[in-house]
Amino acid sequence: MLLALSAGQKTGLALVGAAFIVFALSSALLIPRYRPDFPGRGLKLFIAVTVLFFVGMLSAVIGFAKESEHKGAEGTTAAATTSSQPPAPAPPPAAKGDAAAGKTLFAANGCASCHTFKPANAKGKVGPDLDNLAADAQKANRGSLEQYTHESIADPGAYTVPGYPKGVMPPFASLGPKIDDLVAFLTQKS
Ligand code: HEC
Numbered sequence: 121m122l123l124a125l126s127a128g129q130k131t132g133l134a135l136v137g138a139a140f141i142v143f144a145l146s147s148a149l150l151i152p153r154y155r156p157d158f159p160g161r162g163l164k165l166f167i168a169v170t171v172l173f174f175v176g177m178l179s180a181v182i183g184f185a186k187e188s189e190h191k192g193a194e195g196t197t198a199a200a201t202t203s204s205q206p207p208a209p210a211p212p213p214a215a216k217g218d219a220a221a222g223k224t225l226f227a228a229n230g231c232a233s234c235h236t237f238k239p240a241n242a243k244g245k246v247g248p249d250l251d252n253l254a255a256d257a258q259k260a261n262r263g264s265l266e267q268y269t270h271e272s273i274a275d276p277g278a279y280t281v282p283g284y285p286k287g288v289m290p291p292f293a294s295l296g297p298k299i300d301d302l303v304a305f306l307t308q309k310s
Contacts, residue, residue, distance in 0.1 A: 127261075129184045136180045140173050217298075222305025225298055234289065237306070247289055248281050250306055256281055269303045 147166065151158045159166035223240060226232065232242030237250040248256060257268040260279055271278050276289040292299065 129187065133180055133184055136177055140177050143169070143173055217300030217302070217304035219301070219304040219308045221298070222301035222303070225295065225302050226305060229292060229295070231302075239305070239308075248284060253306055265307050266303050269306050270299055273299050273302055 147158070226237070226240045226242070231237075232240055232244055234244040234246035235248070235250050236243050236245065242250075253269060254265055257265045260268055260281070262268045262271060262279055268279075272289075273291075273295075274293040275291055277287060277291070280286040292302075295302070
């Protein structure tokens, strides 16, 4: 389920969790060093704070889970249109790369064995259908379509498409500037 949470939700959870852990560790290990009778007369307050953290953590988890269920229910089209950022005004003419060279690279590097992509006549099923790349890029919210595509090829571990296995796609960083050709091929309007 964690996969389905957005980066923001994850940070929120992590923050609440981290505060919880810091509190637990310091009251169990740190404070008793200086005040052997801790919590002593402060016992009631200590219990209150503990309960507060417990409830806080619980509602954070439940709240975030609800939020992501809700988002999931809206479906792909809604998610695309309700994205919080306004659509970028006229994206600059993309493609430093050469789409035709990208097509050759796509075939030469075995991308087709894992990916479906119509312009390449590819029917792989291990990774996401790259005909939906633009929608996935929007959901991932990791920069422009070109930036997202470049990162997905050079460093697939940086972000894992929800519903797909992590660490299965090998990084192709060694292709260097040729990645731009692949990006051009994958992002061209066909
Ligand atoms: C061994 C299987 C495999 C190979 C080979 C492979 N991929 Fe992938 N790819 C995946 C998987 C699995 C994912 C989804 C998980 C992730 O994000 O790492 C993915 C994700 C992607 C994404 C992000 C897709 C999206 O919808 O967000 C792109 C772009 C991509 N691959 C391009 C390529 C290109 C280009 C090649 C060839 C140079 C390639 N892949 C080779 C398995 C593979």
